[in-house]
Amino acid sequence: MGRSKELSPEERADLVRRGYRSIEVWIPDTTAYRAEAERQARSAVEADCAAGLEQLSDEDPGTDWCKL
Numbered sequence: 001m002g003r004s005k006e007l008s009p010e011e012r013a014d015l016v017r018r019g020y021r022s023i024e025v026w027i028p029d030t031t032a033y034r035a036e037a038e039r040q041a042r043s044a045v046e047a048d049c050a051a052g053l054e055q056l057s058d059e060d061p062g063t064d065w066c067k068l
Contacts, residue, residue, distance in 0.1 A: 007015070012022075
């Protein structure tokens, strides 16, 4: 089974008969998403440090994203 365009008419009819419907799902590019999340986390830490809030910030926020 693949994308709806790759299904035969019989396969599609079987899925519809069983209660399935075709949908399209868009997900973020995880590489770009993680890079942007890391950039924002580092930016937040830098802002906290500039405001004198060192004790409240994670010193290495980029490593938190690798734990997912």
